Amino acid sequence: MNGSPIELICPAGTPAALRAAVDAGADAVYAGFRDQTNARNFPGLNFSRAELREGIAYARERGCKLFVAINTYPEAGNLAPWQAAVDDAARLGADAVILADLGLLDYTAQRHPGLRRHLSVQATASSPEAIRFYAEAFGVRRVVLPRVLTVADIERVRAEVDVELEVFAFGGMCVMAEGRCSLSSYATGRSPNKDGVCSPASHVRYEDEGDHVLSRLGNFTINRYRQGEPAGYPTLCKGRFVPAEGPAGYLFEEPISLNAIEILPQLARAGVSALKIEGRQRGRAYVSQVVRAFRAALDALARGEPVPADPLDGITEGNRDTAGAYEARWR
């Protein structure tokens, strides 16, 4: 919209992934602390305070920013871990914090007015009215849009708000409005909003049935597939179920990844400020490969050249991808 280049925002679940993202051309890396304050609270993942300090230094020396995701909803009667995360992000010099909770946004705006505030996708700000609310009430400068809007919707939002828009470009795809989903909680007692996990590995079991594999989450069968069939991780909404009407199958969504690389020109025209790569739970190799591909695509776009053909076939879930809700036909 203002002609400034689109920022590439990349995931880092470990210091190694952070360095990989920076080296592959990220404009900013997002990371979280090693606790329930962020939405990728997985074992062996995330950053200690010392690691984050080093990560910020590594990024900054190479002209890259660092955002800290503190995007779960603080527990009633136990706000301290979330407030400490914000305080520490400010103290360590993070370029922005990515928040979802109204109370935590308010706390941050009051205590750290100079710390840039981004609204997490977990807040599901899906309309100009909601976005303006966050901007006016808490000085939010950027909103990560929920994956429920079409490109045309995004363009309309852009025309009505004076806030930067960040959209997901690649990776795992929520089919439900983010931050409004208790499916995982219903099956496992562990929720994205409260615990920072969805369909956690601790509750997943695979049962070998000879030529088939059964995947279960908590007490529930999520999928049954032939050995070798690309079925993906048993995230609840990517399982096979039997509706009362219609055939058994992937009722909500197939095991598939979001890949918006082919519609980057449309997203650019719609006026997005930043593209987000999902995948803080993914390894260094994934981060390198995806960031490199999107760096090349954005650079080509900036030069007015066609976006290079998608080189990411090997790493999408189920080896398939979709532009998801960006296209109205997905609904």
Add this chain to the structure above:
Amino acid sequence: MTDGQRRTPYLSLGPVLFNWAADQWRDFYFRVADEAPVDVVYVGEVVCSKRAPFHEPFLPAVIDRLERGGKQVVLSSLGLIAEARERRQGAELAAEADRLVEANDLALVAQLAGRPHVIGPFINVYNEGTLRVLAQRGASRVCLPFELSGAAVGVLARAVPGVEIEVQVFGRVPLALSVRCYHARAHGLHKDGCQFVCGLDPDGMAVKTLDGEPFLTVNGTQTMSHSICQLLEQCGALSEFGVDGFRLSPHKVDMVAVAALYRAVIDGRKEAPAATEELAKIAGFAPFSNGFFFAREGHRRIVPGRAGGE
């Protein structure tokens, strides 16, 4: 507020979440107006903006009848506001000056600021910090999210004086919202040409696992639990926490009888175990659950004192 000053909790009837035929929808509310021992009734389309036009012609008569029946009528908004049609419906609701509005999307919160309003269960209120922010902007009542534990409800009920706290104690649990319609998808249709197939299932469409276990319920763009969240046994504890209101979510069962049972338990005229047995006869279309209250899996039914529950 001290325990001594605490009033008897009110009983409310949440918005009909399913796509009932408009005349049945109207008749349901007429009967509620005349017979149901509830104090508050929420009316309005929460799930899908495409359904709203069917009920609109009957809305004035329904509201009038409910108010003449002594009920407080609250107008509920959509749970997810994104499209132009949804934004228009939200703005119209926010402009409603005569009645309390329940905001189920943050879009409404800005528009309702500065006057009393209700925060619905689809807005994330997980802690006292958020509750305080909303109260400062005019929220006078908050119906808490479904996945909160009893312990969290207890903290919130004590946190901000002057804001009423309401909790759903009966009905399938809304678990997720999408822009994709799974009812249409199951029928091989697209949302834009959905033929309103969600209307075929007045309590939602059953979804089983591949091994035939009932698991979820699809209600258009909404995904719900198969089980019925049922907190009769927890009403006493919730009341002691200072919870002000108990919400019943409508199903195609005798909701007047359901309300009467809850009313009797809340008023101390009936013991919860006996009421639970009676409720199972009235609303036996799915098992009961209460796992969220105990900070466990939502589908579980925990019986306190029994090891492992269930």
